[in-house]
Amino acid sequence: MTSSSNPGPRRAQLERGLSEVRERIELACGDAGRDPDEITLVVVTKNFPVSDVLLLRDLGVRHVGENRDQEAADKVSQMRAQVAPPPIVHFIGRLQSNKAAHVAAYADVVQSVDRHKLLPGLARGAEQAGRRLDVLVQVSLDGDTSRGGVDVGRAAALGDAVDEREALRLKGVMAVAPMGADPDEMFARLREVASGIQADHPEAGWVSAGMSSDLEAGVRHGATHLRVGSAILGSRSPLL
Numbered sequence: 001m002t003s004s005s006n007p008g009p010r011r012a013q014l015e016r017g018l019s020e021v022r023e024r025i026e027l028a029c030g031d032a033g034r035d036p037d038e039i040t041l042v043v044v045t046k047n048f049p050v051s052d053v054l055l056l057r058d059l060g061v062r063h064v065g066e067n068r069d070q071e072a073a074d075k076v077s078q079m080r081a082q083v084a085p086p087p088i089v090h091f092i093g094r095l096q097s098n099k100a101a102h103v104a105a106y107a108d109v110v111q112s113v114d115r116h117k118l119l120p121g122l123a124r125g126a127e128q129a130g131r132r133l134d135v136l137v138q139v140s141l142d143g144d145t146s147r148g149g150v151d152v153g154r155a156a157a158l159g160d161a162v163d164e165r166e167a168l169r170l171k172g173v174m175a176v177a178p179m180g181a182d183p184d185e186m187f188a189r190l191r192e193v194a195s196g197i198q199a200d201h202p203e204a205g206w207v208s209a210g211m212s213s214d215l216e217a218g219v220r221h222g223a224t225h226l227r228v229g230s231a232i233l234g235s236r237s238p239l240l
């Protein structure tokens with residue numbers, strides 16, 4: 001965690017990281033013939049303190065990503081007490097079914113829905129909080145579902161099941177390019193899955209693909225959402 005006792009240099013660091021990433025997005029959009037306004041930048045603030053989230057908010061960031069329930073819940077309650085309007089919170093981490101209802105009560109979007117077992121808890125949490133929750137189906141692009149994501153061949157059925165729940169709104173798909181794989185090949189595959197789902201669910205047009213190392217490939221393959229952490233905030237301590 002970074003000290004918040006002297007926010008001046010940290011603010012400048014975050015501002016620089018943000019402008020570098022925004023420039024990369026603009027260049028990639030230029031190359032792909034896309035409009036940068038079609039793309040939502042989700043700044044992944046996991047492992048960084050709420051003081052960074054507040055600085056980012058001040059620098060115009062409207063979407064943040066978190067991957068651990070307790071950490072996310074703590075930050076959200078602090079943020080909501082300190083800024084209006086608070087950033088939109090995307091949950092992007094592995095989700096345990098016994099935590100699903102808790103996450104659904106504070107997250108605005110859950111991007112990492114990869115099995116049917118999560119749906120009752122997510123729906124109950126959203127209902128109890130009196131809200132509808134935006135959901136992305138996380139797809140495993142190399143078939144190794146141990147790292148999260150549903151198999152390509154099962155993604156559409158999971159999407160259908162999400163859509164059947166009144167409290168959940170199917171918005172699209174998310175994936176992480178597997179380590180060592182060609183992100184262009186992987187995100188092309190994700191785009192096919194996304195198109196298949198969108199054919200049945202016209203509202204489900206979000207494609208969350210691309211992080212610090214491969215955001216350009218995400219843009220080339222139709223990403224609507226990029227999840228970028230280290231290129232903006234710096235490297236996360238491996239101990240956290």
Ligand SMILES: *Cc1c(COP(=O)(O)O)cnc(C)c1O
Pocket residue numbers: 044046067092093176211212213227228229230231
């Ligand atoms: C941490 C994380 C990111 C951000 O990764 P960076 O390489 O720091 O940009 C994106 N997506 C998911 C699912 C993550 O867990």
